[in-house]
Amino acid sequence: MALTWLLLILLAIAVLGYFAGRSRAMASADGNLRNLHSLPSYYGYNVALTALIPGFVLLVTWLLVQPLIVSNSASGLLPDSAIPEGSTRGLLMSEVRRVANGLDGAVAAGTMTEDFARSAHEDFADVTARLKEAGQIITQEVTAPILLAAQKYRSMSASGNIAMQIAVLVVTLIGASFAYIRTHKEFRARNVVEQGILALLLLAASIAVLTTVGIVLSMFFETMNFFELHSWKDFFFGSTWAPNFRGGSELSILPLLWGTLYISLIALLVAVPIGLYAAIYLSEYASSVARSVAKPLLEILAGIPTIVYGLFALLTVGPALVSVFGQGGALGVGWMASSNAVLTAGLVMGIMLIPFVSSLSDDIINAVPQSMRDGSLGLGATHSETVRQVVLPAALPGIVGAILLAASRAIGETMIVVMAAGAIAKFSGNPFEAMTTITTRIVSQLTGDTDFASPETLVAFALGLTLFIITLGLNIFALYIVRKYREQYE
Known part of the structure; x- marks a missing residue:
């Protein structure tokens, strides 16, 4: 049965x-x-x-x-x-x-x-x-x-x-x-x-x-x-990622962690200013008609599959960056040799994160009591001064929580990085070079003809557990900050 x-x-x-x-x-x-x-x-x-x-x-x-x-x-x-x-x-x-x-x-x-x-x-x-x-x-x-x-x-x-x-x-x-x-x-x-x-x-x-x-x-x-099969010291403190299914692998998470954090940082540098400014406009300056149109259109970005963002990075953003920073490009600097680069993945991932930051920040800014705005305006402050000196400081804990939630989403992203960032694990500060992340390596180690009795395959679980702990910690910290903010005004 x-x-x-x-x-x-x-x-x-x-x-x-x-x-x-x-x-x-x-x-x-x-x-x-x-x-x-x-x-x-x-x-x-x-x-x-x-x-x-x-x-x-x-x-x-x-x-x-x-x-x-x-x-x-x-x-x-x-x-x-x-x-x-x-x-x-x-x-x-x-x-x-x-x-x-x-x-x-x-x-x-x-x-x-x-x-x-x-x-x-x-x-x-x-x-x-x-x-x-x-x-x-x-x-x-x-x-x-x-x-x-x-x-x-x-x-x-x-x-x-x-x-x-x-x-x-x-x-x-x-x-x-x-x-x-x-x-x-x-x-x-x-x-x-x-x-x-x-x-x-x-x-x-x-x-x-x-x-x-x-x-x-x-x-x-x-x-x-x-x-049991691979040294934990090499995994956590080594400096090289070089899997070899024939033996002699060097499986250090540090180069992958560096690529993950680097790409996530660029994504946040794109998403946080744009998302926060969009939230301020929608909550403080936009008319009801403009808000009813702009907010749903902005949140549509959150519903686009990440594979579509990956294709957008591969076919549009990457070639556009090469045409500007590549050899023979508009600037003629020759910094970017391929469309697969940290900058490509970071820019597109930042676009994907905009609705996460804007939507959460908008809700948090709207939760600030109107009496605080009225008191500031009654004391002679202008609208912009009220936003800068009253609303944003009051909403800051919630905004920080929204940014941390967006950061955890960026750290766990896979498809955009697979298609736009490349597959090279290394330490480099050049955003025009290709790098890889933890999630990309997890996919790589678990696809194809894998042997689950080898450390080259089992390392994917160690990478996944480490990534899980990092993102879980960020989420817990973000929820703690948001909850503390809500308790202050409820």
């Missing part, structure tokens, strides 16, 4: 429980609403939620726990001699999972039968060839220990899925039956339902935190695998 069908069955039981609970409540009250403690719909919702929530919680918990148990069991079939030099058991288990998923995909594609997938005596080269023929992703030749562990992984996963479906259905039916039996005219269904809804709201509010924790943990474990 597919997971989709299981969810549909749970929903069907909940719907049937709703109508059954409603009918039972009305029957116990002899059809008179006045005899019911709660409205009939609450009795129906009580049965539906009591059936749906326990089954759904069990389903989610099972889906999270089962892979851990299956992986630990399958890992026991891998002898120490099967672990290649320079690798770990965790990395080899990643390959086992890929082979297990590949066997499922190959059976579904018809390139091998179920008996063939379960057999441990087949030619391993033939198994590898059939998996690749079916388009399955495997990063090394299938060996006997890997195949046996993958078959064990498939078998336990299949048995676990069947047990999960039975357990979820049983728990759902028990919950529905329990709620249906205790449905009576004097039952306080409204109180129970409202408490259940409150619990669901609390769970929904916790999803963001749980998602953040899940992201950090998923990258953290792969990062630990990377540091």
Whole structure:
């Protein structure tokens, strides 16, 4: 039974429980609403939620726990001699999972039968060839220990899925039956339902935190695998980025971090003045008609896909800069040899960030109490003096928060940098040279024929975790400043 069908069955039981609970409540009250403690719909919702929530919680918990148990069991079939030099058991288990998923995909594609997938005596080269023929992703030749562990992984996963479906259905039916039996005219269904809804709201509010924790943990474990294969001192304190899948790589984040911060700085130098001046005009000087037209048009920039900005940089901005600063350009200085440069990416990224700065700053400036403006004007200050000496200082914490949020957005940008900044990792202060960033290298290391048992691939997770910590810190700091500003005037 597919997971989709299981969810549909749970929903069907909940719907049937709703109508059954409603009918039972009305029957116990002899059809008179006045005899019911709660409205009939609450009795129906009580049965539906009591059936749906326990089954759904069990389903989610099972889906999270089962892979851990299956992986630990399958890992026991891998002898120490099967672990290649320079690798770990965790990395080899990643390959086992890929082979297990590949066997499922190959059976579904018809390139091998179920008996063939379960057999441990087949030619391993033939198994590898059939998996690749079916388009399955495997990063090394299938060996006997890997195949046996993958078959064990498939078998336990299949048995676990069947047990999960039975357990979820049983728990759902028990919950529905329990709620249906205790449905009576004097039952306080409204109180129970409202408490259940409150619990669901609390769970929904916790999803963001749980998602953040899940992201950090998923990258953290792969990062630990990377540091088992590569020196953390070279990663954090080295000066060269030179990945080599044949060995001898130098994987330092510092050149990439420099390129990331350099491009982001140029982007902010473009976005902050333009965005802030636009916000001041829209909030303090523009008429209602001009504001109603200009603000939506400005915010359209935020909805343009970044790949479109990348094409704009590649086809328009880059060639335009070369025509001015390149050899034989308008200035004749020969500073810029190619359209791929820090300046190209920074200018286009700055244009992309303008609506982030302008929209947030506009809302923050408008939040400054009108009484502060009236007091300044009443003391004889001009409009411009009021804006400079009263409104902007009052809104400064919020504006700083908006700038920090835009900075975190710039640091995490990928497509514009891929298409406009080049792919060279180095320390340089020349904005007319090509450089690369952390996000660009993450994409590069995880695309193509990658080997997840090599530090050259696993470094992408270390880069991602570092970038995540940097942007998360900026976001937390920005939200702290904005919250402090709001508390001051609410």
